[in-house]
Amino acid sequence: MSILVVGATGLVGGQVAQKLRRQGQSVRALVRGGDAHPKVQPLRAAGIEIVNGDLTVAETLEPACRGIATVVCTATSMPTAANDGLRRVDLDGSVALIEAAERAGVKRFVYTSYSGNIQIASPLETAKRTCENRLLRSSMQTVILRPSYFAEVWLSPALGFDFVSGAIRIYGSGEGKGSYISAFDVADFAVAAAMGKDDEHTILEMGGPHAVSQLDAVKIFEQALEKKFQLEHVPAEALQQQYSSPDPLQKTFAALMLGYTQGGEIKGAQETAKKYGIRLTSVGDYAARVRGKSAGTAA
Numbered sequence: 001m002s003i004l005v006v007g008a009t010g011l012v013g014g015q016v017a018q019k020l021r022r023q024g025q026s027v028r029a030l031v032r033g034g035d036a037h038p039k040v041q042p043l044r045a046a047g048i049e050i051v052n053g054d055l056t057v058a059e060t061l062e063p064a065c066r067g068i069a070t071v072v073c074t075a076t077s078m079p080t081a082a083n084d085g086l087r088r089v090d091l092d093g094s095v096a097l098i099e100a101a102e103r104a105g106v107k108r109f110v111y112t113s114y115s116g117n118i119q120i121a122s123p124l125e126t127a128k129r130t131c132e133n134r135l136l137r138s139s140m141q142t143v144i145l146r147p148s149y150f151a152e153v154w155l156s157p158a159l160g161f162d163f164v165s166g167a168i169r170i171y172g173s174g175e176g177k178g179s180y181i182s183a184f185d186v187a188d189f190a191v192a193a194a195m196g197k198d199d200e201h202t203i204l205e206m207g208g209p210h211a212v213s214q215l216d217a218v219k220i221f222e223q224a225l226e227k228k229f230q231l232e233h234v235p236a237e238a239l240q241q242q243y244s245s246p247d248p249l250q251k252t253f254a255a256l257m258l259g260y261t262q263g264g265e266i267k268g269a270q271e272t273a274k275k276y277g278i279r280l281t282s283v284g285d286y287a288a289r290v291r292g293k294s295a296g297t298a299a
Contacts, residue, residue: 002026003194004068005105006055006097007075008048009039011152012112015187016072019195021046030064038053058100065097073097073109078124078252086248090127096266098134108141112186115148116205117178117264122140122255123248136159136201143193148207148266151180151286155217160232163221163290169231172236176212176263177180179207182281185273192276206268209280214260224287225294236261243263264280 003020007013008029021027027048031037034052035044045048053060055075065071073094077085094111113128135142155161189206189244212220216258218229236258243254273280 001070001195002028002048002068002122003070003072004028004030004065004285005048006030006071006259007060007112008043009037010074010076011183012190013072013074013075014039014043015184016074016194017043017048017188019047019191020072021043021048022192023195025195028068030065042068055097056088057110058093058096061097061100062104063271065101065106068101068106070108070110071101071106072190072194074190076112076124080249084248086123086127086252087202087269091122091130094127094131095134098131098138102140104140105118106140108143108194108196109135109138110143110145110190111135112145112147112190114201115146115207115266117148117266118256118259120243120255120258122252124252125255132203141199141202143196143198144201144203145189145193146203146205147186147189148179148181149260150183150186151208151283152183153261155180155221155283155286160234161217161221161230161289163225164294166229168218170214170218170231170233171239171257172261174218174231174233174261176261177211177213177216177265178260178263179211179266179269180217180268180283180286181206182286183270185278185281188278189273189276192278204272205269206270206272207268209270211263211265211280212283213263220283221287221290224284224291239256242252 005017008017029048029051032054051064053064077089239254239257
């Protein structure tokens with residue numbers, strides 16, 4: 001089977017491309033700049049075909065889709081969304097890819113969206129739901145992946161969960177329980193979806209094995225790392241003020257953070273994972289991985 005991965009230089013897309021290749025699949029990666037891209041070497045070393053293309057350059061998309069049975073799209077302009085990226089990449093570019101895949105005769109399309117629990121309007125939500133609806137109207141077998149908040153992103157120093165320094169930013173009260181999911185588990189879902197043979201359109205709501213609040217996550221990490229954290233709360237009112245920003249990226253971040261304060265358990269996450277043969281990573285598993293890396297660095 002020939003599979004095109006769009007977003008293969010990112011965390012999830014890179015894992016998808018590599019895992020598919022290890023399963024013996026013929027994998028092509030759409031990469032902006034082609035072989036000149038700084039992250040392309042591991043892909044090429046794995047035997048993945050590199051094609052030069054860009055979601056914002058529509059004429060590059062149909063040629064990339066020719067001869068392809070399945071497209072897996074994990075691409076997003078987040079978190080930088082430079083040059084109006086939410087509109088140009090996540091909305092217009094992704095819709096252009098869907099339409100190019102249809103014209104090229106692609107049979108199956110796996111699209112990475114985000115959780116249906118996140119219902120606060122934003123430019124990212126508009127892009128994701130527009131693409132979902134376009135795919136559900138398409139002639140292709142469609143699998144829409146709706147992961148919850150990524151543990152490796154939301155429980156990381158980049159977003160204020162600084163387990164290295166021990167300074168932790170809590171959004172809102174921190175009591176809302178959500179289903180953190182590992183980005184690596186999302187990649188496993190994408191691979192399973194790409195290899196699936198179901199004929200009907202499918203929407204997969206995906207989360208981790210347990211509902212965990214931000215404060216629960218703090219306790220899990222404190223126990224795993226054997227250290228006490230200092231907490232700083234960002235009130236929901238401050239996020240509401242940020243949400244009123246006319247800047248698309250600021251509005252999107254605020255919407256995601258407001259959704260984060262509310263939590264949102266993914267019901268049946270364990271059963272969904274079991275159906276696809278995936279063992280879900282818990283927040284405790286992630287904390288243990290962080291501890292292992294810290295020990296390795298110290299050594």
